[in-house]
Amino acid sequence: MPEFKYQERLEMPARPGRNYATVYVKQRQSERDRLHTWLRQIGLDIATVCQRRPDLETWFCNPNARFRKRETAGYYSPAELLHDMLSQLDANKDIPEAMLGRWNRWCRDTEWEIEMVPDQPPTPALHNLLIETD
DSSP states (O other): OOEEEESEEEEOOOOTTOSSOOEEEEOOHHHHHHHHHHHHHHHHHHHHHHHHOHHHHHHHHSOOTTSBOSSSSSBOOHHHHHHHHHHHHHTTOOEEHHHHHHHHHHTTTSTTOOEEEEOOOOOHHHHHHHHHTO
16 A cells, blocks of 8 residues: 655645535645556556446446545546545645545555655654754
8 A cells, every 4th residue: 555645644624514614634745746656547548447347447437335425416437436546646635535535435455545654754863954054
């Protein structure tokens, strides 16, 4: 399971008419770029397999009842889960936790499941050295 670092979880206020708030996983640009590159490669790998196996392409593009859409009727397909993550990263935006959670439910127990780990702040000694060099 790949690990990607995040700096903080940022909870936004709930929008009017909603009873939930969006929580974003804020990452450094370098980590967001690394996640983006990794997900694009997965998309290419899936496209290659689907070209050889039309039955898998059908499954990949069909809505799955495990992934109910909250704001509209229907369900997400695995293709939509990947597309949503890539679209968010294409726009250079942080990933919402709900989006990451759907991805991880789909990829549970595979090498595609994503683990977000806190980015460790510099040690006090390193922090002091950084301040002294400014």
